[in-house]
Amino acid sequence: MAVPLLDLVLPQLCAACGHRGTGLCRDCRRAADALRxxxxxxxxxxxxxxxxxxxxxxxxxxxxxRTVKRPGHHAxxxxxxxLLWTEIGDAIGGxxxxxxxxxxxxxSRLRHRGADIPRLLAGPGAVRLLRRVRQRNxxxxxxxxxxxxxxxxxxxxxxxxxxxxxxxxxxxTTGSTATAAASALQGxxxxxxxxxxxxxxxxxxxxxxxxx
Numbered sequence: 001m002a003v004p005l006l007d008l009v010l011p012q013l014c015a016a017c018g019h020r021g022t023g024l025c026r027d028c029r030r031a032a033d034a035l036r037x038x039x040x041x042x043x044x045x046x047x048x049x050x051x052x053x054x055x056x057x058x059x060x061x062x063x064x065x066r067t068v069k070r071p072g073h074h075a076x077x078x079x080x081x082x083l084l085w086t087e088i089g090d091a092i093g094g095x096x097x098x099x100x101x102x103x104x105x106x107x108s109r110l111r112h113r114g115a116d117i118p119r120l121l122a123g124p125g126a127v128r129l130l131r132r133v134r135q136r137n138x139x140x141x142x143x144x145x146x147x148x149x150x151x152x153x154x155x156x157x158x159x160x161x162x163x164x165x166x167x168x169x170x171x172x173t174t175g176s177t178a179t180a181a182a183s184a185l186q187g188x189x190x191x192x193x194x195x196x197x198x199x200x201x202x203x204x205x206x207x208x209x210x211x212x
Contacts, residue, residue, distance in 0.1 A: 015064035015076040023079025028060040032083075035061050037200065040091035045175040049182040049193045053200035054087040057171055061199050065170055068120075069113055077120035084121055084198045092166075095194045099162050101129035103169040103181045104155075121198055122168040129159045129188075130181055155181045157188035165190045172197040 014021035016028040024032060032055060040052030055061040068077040089096050102118035110116055119126060134154045154177075165185050169178050172195065182193040 012076075015067040015073070015080065016060040017063070023076050023083055024060065024064060028064070029083075031060045035059055035199075036087065040088055040196075041200070042091075043175075045195065046179045046182055046193075048186065048191065049179060049195065051172055051175060051178060051195035051197065051200075052088060052091055053172055053197040054084050055199045057199035057201050065117075065199060068117055069109075069170075071112060071114055074113055074115040074117060074120060077115065077117050078123075080198060081121040081123050084196070085123065088196055092194060092196065095164070095166060098164045098166045098194065099129075100126040100166045100168055101185075102126055103167060103177060104128075104130055104132050106132060117170050118168050121170060126168065127159075129157055129161055129165065130155050130184055131158065153180075155184035157184050159188065161185055161188040161190050163189065163191045165193050167193050167195045169195065169197045170199070172200040174201075 012022045013019065014023070014025035014028050016024055016031075019025050019027075021028070035055040035058055037053055037056055040054065042050050042052050045051045057065070064076070064080060068074050068080065085096070100122045102116065102122040105113070105116045105118065132154055133156045167178060167182055167185065169181075172178055175195075178195040178197075182190075182195060185193050
């Protein structure tokens, strides 16, 4: 079988280990199986807002996500998105047919990474329903208490929002950002929001604290 010329010049590399591969190489894909979350491990993070994730944020999945967030390395994010929907499709059932949107990145992250990673994970059929109106520091720069605080007012819609929406993010840590984004969608007309993440840290045991 002939190898595409582009793959000879710019071979696709595994986002987790850097070896030849599309999204994840065969070995890393097998390693990711141990990180699968059964049925997406659904958790309620707000009124009429449920959240699921395909994998635990660890190992090859964590390395792959960190890679696609590096400047100029976002090409594999689309392949990780394909992996996400393959893994989570059965768990979310009919919600897989709901319109998809994404949690928009801050301007600084967008400039640094060169792409909106949650948008790439959401897939080509996703529609923009949210915009950020307030910028915050990266989660890694916040204390545990600040990460748990709900960033109310960070998002606005201004779009025609359908009654049921799938909201896509890359990693769910405390759920505060996703909850704030879902709240903005609900304020614009969504009755139910399902947050779908490629990976999740341990889910919060209680709803994030609301701060303005």
